């Protein structure tokens with residue numbers, strides 16, 4: 380009896396010593412991460428001086444962010460969910476972008492009607508996942524109100540659901556006017572089974588000064604001929620949304636749009652943004668024009 384108790388005590392003492400050592404490691408790692416974040420803040424202070432960003436919201440570099448996310452996916456390993464790391468970096472990037480030039484975020488909460496609560500909740504999750512909790516969110520009724528908010532604010536970004544009710548029509552025609560809002564990114568950027576905030580959406584921003592060449596250019600086109608979709612696919616492009624003859628088309632950035640328009644019978648072609656291709660991990664159903672696939676973990 381005595382011996383058994385002694386054994387239990389000595390095992391729990393060993394456990395306690397081990398736990399204390401693990402917690403000391405965790406505390407050291409936490410302190411290191413915090414120090415690195417403070418150091419990152421100081422680097423951004425220098426970047427602000429060099430970059431000289433003065434226009435609010437204009438500090439975003441979506442192409443660079445896409446590169447950062449690709450490197451994050453490439454170096455990731457272990458049990459930590461990839462989307463946790465992605466979200467931590469989204470919070471970091473938003474916070475540091477806001478230090479350079481302040482902005483809020485508008486989100487398309489859908490138009491009142493059946494399913495609008497679920498739509499609104501899902502889009503709020505997308506907005507919080509992408510931009511964290513340092514931004515104020517402005518709830519909007521649908522895609523057009525979101526775009527109008529971005530235009531009127533002159534500073535704010537927004538998220539719009541890719542799937543819209545038929546009543547939304549060709550909402551993307553409101554984009555791309557000179558110096559007007561345009562599509563800058565795809566959400567989710569990392570498509571992986573089980574992730575939160577998985578509602579397909581587009582990030583829209585006032586005109587930016589991002590020197591990174593995008594993978595895909597986005598156009599609003601009116602398809603005059605029935606073979607338009609086939610011609611778009613043959614040009615390695617994709618139709619992201621359609622409303623009657625109005626299409627939202629993504630094409631590889633090097634595509635000659637004038638030639639394709641003549642071949643495919645497009646009218647009223649307007650560039651409405653650009654994208655970096657996302658990353659699809661493992662066996663997940665995605666549009667392979669919009670996502671580059673990599674093997675699952």
Ligand SMILES: O=C(O)C(=O)C[C@]1(C(=O)O)C=C[C@@H](O)C=C1
Pocket residue numbers: 426430438439440441443444471472475476479
């Ligand atoms: O590299 C820049 O130009 C930055 O503004 C820095 C930073 C970042 O925090 O890493 C912030 C915003 C940009 O969208 C991309 C990167």
